[in-house]
Amino acid sequence: MVIFINTLQASLISFNVQIYGIGIRIISTKGKEQEAAKRELSDCLKVWEPELGDRPFFGGETLGTLGLVDIALIPFYSWFYGYEQCSGFSIKTQCRELIAWAKICSQKGTVSRSLANRKKVSGFMLELKKRFRSIGSKRTEDVSRMLVCISIFDVS
Numbered sequence: 001m002v003i004f005i006n007t008l009q010a011s012l013i014s015f016n017v018q019i020y021g022i023g024i025r026i027i028s029t030k031g032k033e034q035e036a037a038k039r040e041l042s043d044c045l046k047v048w049e050p051e052l053g054d055r056p057f058f059g060g061e062t063l064g065t066l067g068l069v070d071i072a073l074i075p076f077y078s079w080f081y082g083y084e085q086c087s088g089f090s091i092k093t094q095c096r097e098l099i100a101w102a103k104i105c106s107q108k109g110t111v112s113r114s115l116a117n118r119k120k121v122s123g124f125m126l127e128l129k130k131r132f133r134s135i136g137s138k139r140t141e142d143v144s145r146m147l148v149c150i151s152i153f154d155v156s
Contacts, residue, residue, distance in 0.1 A: 085126060
């Protein structure tokens with residue numbers, strides 16, 4: 001079976017891998033390295049704001065027109081609270097338009113039901129942070145790579 005993906009799909013896959021990697025660095029590091037990861041995450045997310053423009057959704061004007069980008073990005077909304085809890089990094093203040101978009105998307109029942117509970121995600125991230133800190137930086141890099149690889153294939 002041959003699967004064809006278009007440029008947008010390839011970009012979204014690359015974006016997902018990049019975001020997971022940056023997120024792991026936010027959780028597992030501190031000091032200058034963590035600050036650099038926070039800036040990098042902010043920059044990655046801000047790339048999408050001009051694409052959104054004045055529309056409420058990437059896919060169009062109404063809740064019924066969620067597009068591929070909306071569907072691919074909305075799961076990250078559940079992780080934003082965790083980044084704030086783990087590192088004091090507020091995506092809310094860095095990417096206001098993206099947060100407004102996520103809140104509008106969340107009003108759609110199918111979207112809100114599919115999002116992970118942000119407090120559970122935050123608890124998971126805090127636990128990861130503890131574990132990363134206990135195993136040391138060299139092993140953290142290995143585990144980070146493994147988690148990114150696993151997340152690519154996670155279909156749950």
